[in-house]
Amino acid sequence: MQMANERLRDALLRNGLDPEQVAKAVNVDPKTVERWITKGRTPYPKYRHKLAALARESESYLWPQAVAAERKAETAAAEVVSVFPHRNAIPADLWDRLIKDAGQTIEILVHAALFLVERPRFVKGLAKKAADGARIRLAFGDPEGDSVALRSEEEQLGEGTLAARIRNALAYYRPLVDVDGIEIRFHNTTLYNSIFRFDDEMIINTHVYGFQGAHAPALHLRRLSAGDLFETYSESFEAAWNSARPATF
Structure with a gap:
């Protein structure tokens, strides 16, 4: 069972962003944003970068398992x-x-x-x-x-x-x-x-x-x-x- 992404939820709330605003900013359906938050679905890399910028958090914080170890080390x-x-x-x-x-x-x-x-x-x-x-x-x-x-x-x-x-x-x-x-x-x-x-x-x-x-x-x-x-x-x-x-x- 997939868990909600509480880090993403919290980061968006701290920046005053709701799913509709996020969806418009990254050009996806609001239901997709809801799944990223409530079901813990991992967005594609092109969306992770935009979401991290909106949330003012790092990708590795919002999705710890999604960033390859080699990329983490280089970054x-x-x-x-x-x-x-x-x-x-x-x-x-x-x-x-x-x-x-x-x-x-x-x-x-x-x-x-x-x-x-x-x-x-x-x-x-x-x-x-x-x-x-x-x-x-x-x-x-x-x-x-x-x-x-x-x-x-x-x-x-x-x-x-x-x-x-x-x-x-x-x-x-x-x-x-x-x-x-x-x-x-x-x-x-x-x-x-x-x-x-x-x-x-x-x-x-x-x-x-x-x-x-x-x-x-x-x-x-x-x-x-x-x-x-x-x-x-x-x-x-x-x-x-x-x-x-x-x-x-």
């Missing part, structure tokens, strides 16, 4: 725009462009990321984007959590140093509390990577034992329809977010 490599030896080697104008251009989704998973609030208008800019309809989710390390205490030790920062850095960062984000469209949580996960998502682009700051994040490598990713790499980090963010608790200031 994943193509999703890597740049590799930086250290996060602090990322040009300031790249950060500025990503932040400026993001209009729908901003997701940040970090411990403190104090470097972001060094931009004078970063926090006000987030509030403006939320007012314009962007969905913004910010997950910081729980200052009281075991994982933050351990990371402070591993990075040789000293006891309580990372927790204090997080509290310092949070002071800048206080104006965003209760702003519609913005959610802030504390996570207590082992942070293997810091994730900075701006619509269909990401900065992934890998974490290396004994090194602070600024001195660890970073990847610039751009989402491609059949890719798997961007989606992997997106699902990782979701898992950390779902285990996090509302932030307290």
Whole structure:
């Protein structure tokens, strides 16, 4: 028995699309769209690409079994725009462009990321984007959590140093509390990577034992329809977010 494609249903709903609108956009009968959703039928490749674009999701997310492994591997490599030896080697104008251009989704998973609030208008800019309809989710390390205490030790920062850095960062984000469209949580996960998502682009700051994040490598990713790499980090963010608790200031 074929199951409904809940990922496709959810993605279309999030983008305000009903079966009739989708059918018109991809030039098929609305009943065909209904079968793709309710019966989990897999569309032909020419339709999958259009549907993924409409739903703002990757083909590999919407139809995990439909994209060949070889194509996933090739596309994943193509999703890597740049590799930086250290996060602090990322040009300031790249950060500025990503932040400026993001209009729908901003997701940040970090411990403190104090470097972001060094931009004078970063926090006000987030509030403006939320007012314009962007969905913004910010997950910081729980200052009281075991994982933050351990990371402070591993990075040789000293006891309580990372927790204090997080509290310092949070002071800048206080104006965003209760702003519609913005959610802030504390996570207590082992942070293997810091994730900075701006619509269909990401900065992934890998974490290396004994090194602070600024001195660890970073990847610039751009989402491609059949890719798997961007989606992997997106699902990782979701898992950390779902285990996090509302932030307290």
